[in-house]
Amino acid sequence: MTGFQYSAPVSVEEAVALLAVDGKARLLAGGTDLMVQMRSGRVAPSQVVDIKRIPGAIGIRQENGGFVIGAGTSCAALGEHAALCAAWPGVVEGANLIGSTQVQGRATMAGNLCNASPAADSVPALVAAGARCLVVGPQGQREIAVQDIPVTPGRNSLAPGEFVLELRLPARPAGASDAYLRAIPRTEMDIAVVGAGVNLVVAPDGTIIEAHVALGAVAPTVLLVKDAGAALVGSKLDDAALQRMEQAVSAACKPISDKRGTAEYRKSIAAVLARRTAKIAYQRAGERS
Protein backbone atom coordinates (compact mmCIF):
# COMPACT_ATOMS: atom_id res chain seq x y z
CA MET A 1 0.00 0.00 0.00
CA THR A 2 1.27 3.43 -0.81
CA GLY A 3 0.99 6.44 1.46
CA PHE A 4 -2.42 8.00 1.77
CA GLN A 5 -4.16 10.28 4.21
CA TYR A 6 -6.60 8.56 6.52
CA SER A 7 -9.60 10.36 7.92
CA ALA A 8 -12.67 9.31 9.85
CA PRO A 9 -15.15 12.18 9.48
CA VAL A 10 -18.08 12.45 11.87
CA SER A 11 -20.51 14.19 9.53
CA VAL A 12 -21.81 13.57 6.03
CA GLU A 13 -20.73 17.05 4.88
CA GLU A 14 -17.18 16.45 6.04
CA ALA A 15 -17.07 13.04 4.33
CA VAL A 16 -18.41 14.46 1.07
CA ALA A 17 -15.83 17.27 1.13
CA LEU A 18 -12.99 14.81 1.74
CA LEU A 19 -14.17 12.44 -0.99
CA ALA A 20 -14.58 15.29 -3.46
CA VAL A 21 -11.00 16.57 -2.93
CA ASP A 22 -9.69 14.74 -5.99
CA GLY A 23 -10.58 11.78 -8.14
CA LYS A 24 -8.31 9.52 -6.11
CA ALA A 25 -10.04 9.60 -2.75
CA ARG A 26 -11.58 6.29 -1.67
CA LEU A 27 -14.29 5.54 0.82
CA LEU A 28 -13.56 2.84 3.39
CA ALA A 29 -16.43 0.78 4.77
CA GLY A 30 -15.49 -2.76 5.86
CA GLY A 31 -12.31 -2.67 3.80
CA THR A 32 -12.63 -6.31 2.72
CA ASP A 33 -12.37 -5.32 -0.93
CA LEU A 34 -10.50 -2.04 -0.61
CA MET A 35 -7.69 -3.32 1.62
CA VAL A 36 -7.02 -6.21 -0.77
CA GLN A 37 -7.09 -3.87 -3.77
CA MET A 38 -4.70 -1.40 -2.13
CA ARG A 39 -2.33 -4.13 -1.10
CA SER A 40 -2.13 -5.53 -4.61
CA GLY A 41 -1.55 -2.03 -5.96
CA ARG A 42 -4.73 -2.15 -8.04
CA VAL A 43 -5.91 1.04 -6.37
CA ALA A 44 -3.64 3.70 -4.89
CA PRO A 45 -5.83 6.31 -3.23
CA SER A 46 -4.71 9.76 -2.13
CA GLN A 47 -7.23 9.74 0.71
CA VAL A 48 -8.98 6.95 2.55
CA VAL A 49 -12.20 8.19 4.10
CA ASP A 50 -13.65 5.91 6.76
CA ILE A 51 -17.41 6.54 6.99
CA LYS A 52 -18.07 4.31 9.98
CA ARG A 53 -17.92 7.15 12.50
CA ILE A 54 -20.65 9.18 10.86
CA PRO A 55 -23.68 9.01 13.19
CA GLY A 56 -26.20 6.60 11.69
CA ALA A 57 -23.69 4.99 9.32
CA ILE A 58 -23.87 1.81 11.40
CA GLY A 59 -27.19 0.36 12.42
CA ILE A 60 -30.55 -0.97 11.30
CA ARG A 61 -33.80 0.84 11.97
CA GLN A 62 -37.41 0.16 11.07
CA GLU A 63 -39.15 2.97 9.26
CA ASN A 64 -42.61 3.08 7.64
CA GLY A 65 -42.82 -0.70 7.82
CA GLY A 66 -39.51 -1.10 5.98
CA PHE A 67 -35.87 -1.17 7.04
CA VAL A 68 -33.11 1.39 6.78
CA ILE A 69 -29.62 -0.09 6.91
CA GLY A 70 -26.65 2.21 7.51
CA ALA A 71 -23.95 1.76 4.85
CA GLY A 72 -21.32 0.84 7.45
CA THR A 73 -23.38 -2.00 8.99
CA SER A 74 -21.54 -5.32 8.89
CA CYS A 75 -23.14 -8.37 7.34
CA ALA A 76 -22.72 -10.13 10.69
CA ALA A 77 -24.97 -7.51 12.31
CA LEU A 78 -27.64 -8.12 9.65
CA GLY A 79 -27.77 -11.79 10.55
CA GLU A 80 -28.27 -10.92 14.22
CA HIS A 81 -31.29 -8.68 13.56
CA ALA A 82 -34.33 -10.91 14.14
CA ALA A 83 -36.93 -8.63 12.53
CA LEU A 84 -34.82 -8.10 9.42
CA CYS A 85 -34.18 -11.85 9.11
CA ALA A 86 -37.91 -12.53 9.41
CA ALA A 87 -38.95 -9.95 6.81
CA TRP A 88 -36.07 -10.32 4.32
CA PRO A 89 -34.47 -13.75 4.81
CA GLY A 90 -33.19 -13.75 1.22
CA VAL A 91 -31.42 -10.41 1.56
CA VAL A 92 -29.80 -11.56 4.79
CA GLU A 93 -28.75 -14.95 3.41
CA GLY A 94 -27.10 -13.27 0.43
CA ALA A 95 -25.18 -10.94 2.75
CA ASN A 96 -24.28 -13.81 5.06
CA LEU A 97 -22.68 -15.79 2.23
CA ILE A 98 -19.97 -13.17 1.81
CA GLY A 99 -16.64 -14.63 2.84
CA SER A 100 -15.79 -16.11 6.22
CA THR A 101 -16.96 -15.26 9.73
CA GLN A 102 -14.06 -12.81 9.91
CA VAL A 103 -15.00 -11.15 6.62
CA GLN A 104 -18.65 -11.01 7.78
CA GLY A 105 -17.54 -9.04 10.82
CA ARG A 106 -16.53 -6.14 8.58
CA ALA A 107 -18.02 -6.50 5.09
CA THR A 108 -21.03 -4.32 4.26
CA MET A 109 -23.78 -4.72 1.66
CA ALA A 110 -23.19 -1.17 0.43
CA GLY A 111 -19.51 -2.03 -0.11
CA ASN A 112 -20.49 -5.22 -1.91
CA LEU A 113 -22.76 -3.15 -4.16
CA CYS A 114 -20.40 -0.21 -4.80
CA ASN A 115 -17.45 -2.49 -5.48
CA ALA A 116 -19.50 -3.53 -8.52
CA SER A 117 -18.42 -7.12 -8.93
CA PRO A 118 -20.90 -8.99 -11.16
CA ALA A 119 -20.73 -11.88 -8.66
CA ALA A 120 -21.46 -9.77 -5.55
CA ASP A 121 -23.56 -12.06 -3.37
CA SER A 122 -25.78 -9.55 -1.61
CA VAL A 123 -26.85 -7.70 -4.74
CA PRO A 124 -29.32 -10.05 -6.52
CA ALA A 125 -31.56 -10.32 -3.46
CA LEU A 126 -31.38 -6.54 -2.91
CA VAL A 127 -32.41 -5.95 -6.52
CA ALA A 128 -35.23 -8.51 -6.31
CA ALA A 129 -36.34 -6.77 -3.10
CA GLY A 130 -36.61 -3.43 -4.86
CA ALA A 131 -34.11 -1.95 -2.40
CA ARG A 132 -33.07 1.67 -2.85
CA CYS A 133 -29.97 3.64 -1.92
CA LEU A 134 -29.82 7.01 -0.24
CA VAL A 135 -26.94 8.68 -2.06
CA VAL A 136 -25.36 11.78 -0.57
CA GLY A 137 -22.92 14.08 -2.33
CA PRO A 138 -21.85 17.62 -3.15
CA GLN A 139 -25.26 18.20 -4.81
CA GLY A 140 -27.24 17.09 -1.78
CA GLN A 141 -29.04 13.78 -1.55
CA ARG A 142 -31.02 11.55 -3.91
CA GLU A 143 -32.56 8.12 -3.81
CA ILE A 144 -31.80 5.60 -6.54
CA ALA A 145 -32.52 1.93 -7.17
CA VAL A 146 -29.83 -0.53 -6.13
CA GLN A 147 -29.42 -1.78 -9.70
CA ASP A 148 -28.51 1.72 -10.88
CA ILE A 149 -25.25 1.63 -8.88
CA PRO A 150 -23.10 -0.93 -10.76
CA VAL A 151 -22.18 0.10 -14.32
CA THR A 152 -19.52 -2.35 -15.45
CA PRO A 153 -17.36 -4.80 -13.45
CA GLY A 154 -15.49 -2.67 -10.91
CA ARG A 155 -17.20 0.61 -11.82
CA ASN A 156 -20.22 2.28 -10.24
CA SER A 157 -22.37 5.22 -11.26
CA LEU A 158 -21.57 7.48 -8.30
CA ALA A 159 -20.12 10.92 -9.08
CA PRO A 160 -16.96 12.17 -7.30
CA GLY A 161 -17.79 12.99 -3.71
CA GLU A 162 -20.96 10.90 -3.73
CA PHE A 163 -21.51 7.87 -1.57
CA VAL A 164 -24.25 5.55 -0.37
CA LEU A 165 -25.33 6.47 3.15
CA GLU A 166 -28.23 4.04 3.56
CA LEU A 167 -29.87 1.04 1.95
CA ARG A 168 -33.64 1.03 2.20
CA LEU A 169 -35.87 -2.01 2.06
CA PRO A 170 -39.58 -1.42 1.45
CA ALA A 171 -42.46 -2.41 3.71
CA ARG A 172 -43.55 -6.01 3.49
CA PRO A 173 -47.17 -7.14 2.94
CA ALA A 174 -48.40 -10.41 4.45
CA GLY A 175 -47.50 -13.46 2.41
CA ALA A 176 -44.24 -11.97 1.17
CA SER A 177 -40.81 -13.53 1.33
CA ASP A 178 -37.57 -13.95 -0.55
CA ALA A 179 -34.55 -16.20 -0.99
CA TYR A 180 -31.04 -16.21 -2.43
CA LEU A 181 -28.97 -19.14 -3.62
CA ARG A 182 -25.60 -19.25 -5.27
CA ALA A 183 -23.69 -21.99 -7.04
CA ILE A 184 -20.03 -22.32 -6.16
CA PRO A 185 -17.53 -25.08 -6.84
CA ARG A 186 -16.77 -25.42 -3.09
CA THR A 187 -19.08 -25.39 -0.06
CA GLU A 188 -17.73 -22.14 1.48
CA MET A 189 -15.39 -19.24 0.71
CA ASP A 190 -15.73 -19.00 -3.06
CA ILE A 191 -17.09 -16.66 -5.71
CA ALA A 192 -20.51 -17.31 -7.21
CA VAL A 193 -20.68 -18.97 -10.62
CA VAL A 194 -24.31 -17.93 -10.62
CA GLY A 195 -26.45 -16.25 -7.95
CA ALA A 196 -30.23 -16.03 -7.94
CA GLY A 197 -32.47 -13.81 -5.81
CA VAL A 198 -36.25 -14.24 -5.86
CA ASN A 199 -38.78 -12.06 -4.05
CA LEU A 200 -42.46 -13.09 -4.02
CA VAL A 201 -45.79 -11.84 -2.69
CA VAL A 202 -48.31 -14.65 -2.42
CA ALA A 203 -52.07 -14.38 -1.84
CA PRO A 204 -53.69 -16.47 0.93
CA ASP A 205 -54.89 -19.01 -1.68
CA GLY A 206 -51.30 -19.53 -2.86
CA THR A 207 -51.48 -17.47 -6.05
CA ILE A 208 -48.36 -15.39 -6.71
CA ILE A 209 -49.35 -11.74 -7.05
CA GLU A 210 -45.89 -10.22 -7.36
CA ALA A 211 -42.58 -11.78 -8.39
CA HIS A 212 -39.06 -10.40 -8.93
CA VAL A 213 -36.15 -12.49 -10.15
CA ALA A 214 -32.57 -11.15 -10.18
CA LEU A 215 -29.40 -12.94 -11.26
CA GLY A 216 -25.74 -12.41 -10.40
CA ALA A 217 -22.56 -13.47 -12.23
CA VAL A 218 -24.26 -14.08 -15.59
CA ALA A 219 -23.74 -10.59 -17.07
CA PRO A 220 -21.46 -7.57 -16.48
CA THR A 221 -23.91 -6.35 -13.83
CA VAL A 222 -26.73 -7.92 -11.88
CA LEU A 223 -29.81 -8.64 -14.03
CA LEU A 224 -33.39 -7.99 -13.01
CA VAL A 225 -35.22 -10.42 -15.30
CA LYS A 226 -38.69 -8.94 -15.66
CA ASP A 227 -39.97 -11.76 -17.90
CA ALA A 228 -38.92 -14.33 -15.33
CA GLY A 229 -40.92 -12.57 -12.62
CA ALA A 230 -43.88 -12.13 -14.97
CA ALA A 231 -43.84 -15.86 -15.75
CA LEU A 232 -44.63 -16.63 -12.13
CA VAL A 233 -47.35 -14.05 -11.49
CA GLY A 234 -50.83 -15.58 -11.44
CA SER A 235 -49.48 -19.09 -10.90
CA LYS A 236 -49.18 -21.24 -7.82
CA LEU A 237 -45.62 -22.06 -8.81
CA ASP A 238 -46.69 -25.03 -10.90
CA ASP A 239 -44.27 -26.69 -13.23
CA ALA A 240 -45.48 -24.85 -16.33
CA ALA A 241 -44.85 -21.49 -14.66
CA LEU A 242 -41.44 -22.60 -13.47
CA GLN A 243 -40.53 -23.73 -16.97
CA ARG A 244 -41.55 -20.38 -18.41
CA MET A 245 -39.44 -18.69 -15.75
CA GLU A 246 -36.46 -20.90 -16.58
CA GLN A 247 -36.72 -20.01 -20.26
CA ALA A 248 -36.82 -16.30 -19.43
CA VAL A 249 -33.78 -16.71 -17.17
CA SER A 250 -31.71 -18.55 -19.77
CA ALA A 251 -32.66 -16.04 -22.45
CA ALA A 252 -31.57 -13.12 -20.26
CA CYS A 253 -28.15 -14.53 -19.28
CA LYS A 254 -25.11 -13.08 -21.03
CA PRO A 255 -22.39 -14.89 -19.14
CA ILE A 256 -18.67 -15.18 -19.76
CA SER A 257 -16.62 -18.35 -19.71
CA ASP A 258 -13.90 -18.46 -17.08
CA LYS A 259 -12.18 -20.93 -14.78
CA ARG A 260 -15.33 -21.23 -12.64
CA GLY A 261 -17.57 -22.24 -15.50
CA THR A 262 -18.32 -21.94 -19.20
CA ALA A 263 -21.02 -19.63 -20.51
CA GLU A 264 -23.17 -22.67 -21.41
CA TYR A 265 -22.83 -24.09 -17.93
CA ARG A 266 -23.75 -20.79 -16.32
CA LYS A 267 -26.88 -20.50 -18.46
CA SER A 268 -28.22 -23.87 -17.51
CA ILE A 269 -27.23 -23.55 -13.85
CA ALA A 270 -28.91 -20.13 -13.70
CA ALA A 271 -32.23 -21.69 -14.69
CA VAL A 272 -31.92 -24.53 -12.18
CA LEU A 273 -30.86 -22.17 -9.42
CA ALA A 274 -33.67 -19.69 -10.10
CA ARG A 275 -36.15 -22.57 -9.88
CA ARG A 276 -34.79 -23.74 -6.52
CA THR A 277 -34.68 -20.22 -5.17
CA ALA A 278 -38.26 -19.54 -6.24
CA LYS A 279 -39.41 -22.68 -4.43
CA ILE A 280 -37.75 -21.60 -1.20
CA ALA A 281 -39.17 -18.07 -1.43
CA TYR A 282 -42.64 -19.51 -2.15
CA GLN A 283 -42.53 -21.81 0.83
CA ARG A 284 -41.36 -19.00 3.11
CA ALA A 285 -44.07 -16.70 1.80
CA GLY A 286 -46.68 -19.36 2.58
CA GLU A 287 -45.48 -19.46 6.15
CA ARG A 288 -46.02 -15.70 6.45
CA SER A 289 -49.53 -15.38 4.96
Next chain:
Amino acid sequence: MSKVYVSSVVNGDPVEFLCDADTSLLDALRDELGLTGAKEGCGTGDCGACSIMLDGRLVCSCLVLGPEAEGRQIDTIEGMAEGSELHPLQRQFLEHAALQCGFCTPGLLVASKALLERNPDPSETEIRFWLAGNLCRCTGYDKIIRAVQDAAAELRQERSVA
Protein backbone atom coordinates in the same frame (compact mmCIF):
# COMPACT_ATOMS: atom_id res chain seq x y z
CA MET B 1 4.30 11.41 5.77
CA SER B 2 3.28 12.17 9.33
CA LYS B 3 2.35 9.34 11.65
CA VAL B 4 -1.11 8.83 13.04
CA TYR B 5 -1.54 8.73 16.81
CA VAL B 6 -3.85 5.93 17.93
CA SER B 7 -5.10 5.07 21.39
CA SER B 8 -7.15 1.96 22.09
CA VAL B 9 -7.70 -0.75 24.65
CA VAL B 10 -5.87 -3.99 23.96
CA ASN B 11 -6.69 -7.03 26.09
CA GLY B 12 -8.15 -4.71 28.68
CA ASP B 13 -5.18 -2.36 28.89
CA PRO B 14 -5.12 1.16 27.46
CA VAL B 15 -2.38 1.48 24.82
CA GLU B 16 -1.07 4.21 22.55
CA PHE B 17 0.92 3.87 19.38
CA LEU B 18 2.02 5.77 16.29
CA CYS B 19 1.68 4.29 12.85
CA ASP B 20 1.57 5.27 9.19
CA ALA B 21 -1.95 5.73 7.84
CA ASP B 22 -1.49 2.75 5.56
CA THR B 23 -0.31 0.34 8.25
CA SER B 24 -2.62 -2.60 8.81
CA LEU B 25 -3.82 -3.19 12.34
CA LEU B 26 -2.01 -6.54 12.17
CA ASP B 27 1.31 -4.80 11.50
CA ALA B 28 0.58 -2.20 14.17
CA LEU B 29 -0.10 -4.91 16.75
CA ARG B 30 3.00 -6.85 15.80
CA ASP B 31 5.50 -4.07 15.12
CA GLU B 32 4.34 -1.20 17.34
CA LEU B 33 2.91 -3.13 20.28
CA GLY B 34 5.04 -6.27 20.11
CA LEU B 35 1.99 -8.53 20.09
CA THR B 36 3.20 -11.13 17.62
CA GLY B 37 0.55 -13.78 18.29
CA ALA B 38 -1.59 -12.79 15.34
CA LYS B 39 0.19 -13.83 12.15
CA GLU B 40 0.15 -12.80 8.53
CA GLY B 41 -0.50 -15.85 6.37
CA CYS B 42 -1.90 -14.10 3.33
CA GLY B 43 -2.68 -10.44 3.94
CA THR B 44 -5.85 -10.80 1.88
CA GLY B 45 -8.48 -12.07 4.31
CA ASP B 46 -8.29 -15.69 3.18
CA CYS B 47 -6.40 -17.54 5.92
CA GLY B 48 -7.56 -16.17 9.28
CA ALA B 49 -4.11 -16.37 10.90
CA CYS B 50 -4.48 -12.68 11.80
CA SER B 51 -7.86 -13.12 13.57
CA ILE B 52 -8.56 -10.73 16.44
CA MET B 53 -11.64 -9.29 18.15
CA LEU B 54 -12.45 -5.67 17.31
CA ASP B 55 -15.17 -4.25 19.54
CA GLY B 56 -16.36 -7.79 20.20
CA ARG B 57 -16.37 -8.88 16.55
CA LEU B 58 -14.13 -11.44 14.97
CA VAL B 59 -12.19 -9.80 12.12
CA CYS B 60 -9.05 -10.26 10.03
CA SER B 61 -6.62 -7.67 11.38
CA CYS B 62 -4.80 -7.68 8.02
CA LEU B 63 -7.90 -6.04 6.52
CA VAL B 64 -8.18 -3.31 9.17
CA LEU B 65 -6.14 -0.10 9.09
CA GLY B 66 -4.19 0.72 12.24
CA PRO B 67 -5.82 4.15 12.57
CA GLU B 68 -9.26 2.52 12.57
CA ALA B 69 -8.44 1.18 16.04
CA GLU B 70 -8.73 4.64 17.59
CA GLY B 71 -10.95 4.35 20.66
CA ARG B 72 -11.72 0.69 19.94
CA GLN B 73 -11.53 -2.40 22.09
CA ILE B 74 -9.15 -5.05 20.76
CA ASP B 75 -8.70 -8.58 22.03
CA THR B 76 -5.90 -10.80 20.82
CA ILE B 77 -4.57 -14.27 21.58
CA GLU B 78 -2.20 -12.70 24.14
CA GLY B 79 -5.22 -11.98 26.34
CA MET B 80 -6.64 -15.49 26.27
CA ALA B 81 -4.79 -17.26 29.07
CA GLU B 82 -5.30 -15.93 32.59
CA GLY B 83 -1.74 -15.52 33.78
CA SER B 84 -0.23 -18.99 33.49
CA GLU B 85 -3.64 -20.66 33.40
CA LEU B 86 -4.48 -21.69 29.86
CA HIS B 87 -7.97 -21.21 28.49
CA PRO B 88 -9.80 -24.56 28.07
CA LEU B 89 -9.52 -24.12 24.28
CA GLN B 90 -5.75 -23.72 24.52
CA ARG B 91 -5.49 -26.77 26.76
CA GLN B 92 -7.67 -28.91 24.51
CA PHE B 93 -5.68 -27.88 21.44
CA LEU B 94 -2.57 -29.19 23.20
CA GLU B 95 -4.26 -32.36 24.43
CA HIS B 96 -5.67 -33.19 21.01
CA ALA B 97 -2.45 -32.23 19.21
CA ALA B 98 -4.57 -29.85 17.18
CA LEU B 99 -1.48 -28.07 15.93
CA GLN B 100 1.78 -28.89 14.26
CA CYS B 101 3.65 -25.83 13.02
CA GLY B 102 1.31 -23.61 15.03
CA PHE B 103 1.08 -20.78 12.53
CA CYS B 104 -2.71 -20.99 12.27
CA THR B 105 -3.24 -21.68 15.98
CA PRO B 106 -3.63 -18.17 17.45
CA GLY B 107 -6.20 -17.32 14.79
CA LEU B 108 -8.07 -20.58 15.30
CA LEU B 109 -8.15 -20.09 19.06
CA VAL B 110 -9.45 -16.53 18.83
CA ALA B 111 -12.07 -17.59 16.27
CA SER B 112 -13.12 -20.64 18.31
CA LYS B 113 -13.49 -18.56 21.45
CA ALA B 114 -15.72 -16.12 19.57
CA LEU B 115 -17.86 -19.06 18.47
CA LEU B 116 -18.24 -20.56 21.94
CA GLU B 117 -19.18 -17.21 23.41
CA ARG B 118 -22.23 -17.02 21.12
CA ASN B 119 -22.95 -20.69 20.83
CA PRO B 120 -21.86 -22.82 23.79
CA ASP B 121 -22.96 -26.07 22.13
CA PRO B 122 -22.18 -25.90 18.41
CA SER B 123 -22.63 -28.92 16.15
CA GLU B 124 -19.68 -30.17 14.14
CA THR B 125 -21.15 -28.53 11.04
CA GLU B 126 -21.53 -25.22 12.84
CA ILE B 127 -17.92 -25.38 14.00
CA ARG B 128 -16.68 -26.19 10.51
CA PHE B 129 -18.63 -23.34 8.92
CA TRP B 130 -17.60 -20.84 11.59
CA LEU B 131 -13.94 -21.78 11.16
CA ALA B 132 -14.03 -21.95 7.35
CA GLY B 133 -12.00 -18.75 7.18
CA ASN B 134 -9.16 -20.25 9.25
CA LEU B 135 -6.85 -22.29 7.09
CA CYS B 136 -4.52 -24.94 8.49
CA ARG B 137 -2.05 -26.66 6.23
CA CYS B 138 -0.86 -29.19 8.80
CA THR B 139 -3.53 -30.87 10.87
CA GLY B 140 -6.31 -31.80 8.46
CA TYR B 141 -8.77 -30.00 10.78
CA ASP B 142 -10.29 -33.06 12.51
CA LYS B 143 -8.23 -32.64 15.65
CA ILE B 144 -9.08 -28.96 15.76
CA ILE B 145 -12.80 -29.73 15.58
CA ARG B 146 -12.50 -32.29 18.37
CA ALA B 147 -10.52 -29.88 20.53
CA VAL B 148 -13.20 -27.23 20.10
CA GLN B 149 -15.95 -29.73 20.94
CA ASP B 150 -14.20 -30.87 24.10
CA ALA B 151 -13.43 -27.32 25.19
CA ALA B 152 -17.08 -26.44 24.61
CA ALA B 153 -18.16 -29.36 26.81
CA GLU B 154 -15.72 -28.30 29.49
CA LEU B 155 -16.95 -24.70 29.43
CA ARG B 156 -20.58 -25.84 29.62
CA GLN B 157 -19.70 -27.94 32.63
CA GLU B 158 -17.95 -25.01 34.30
CA ARG B 159 -20.95 -22.83 33.66
CA SER B 160 -23.43 -25.32 35.10
CA VAL B 161 -21.30 -25.75 38.22
CA ALA B 162 -20.85 -22.01 38.70
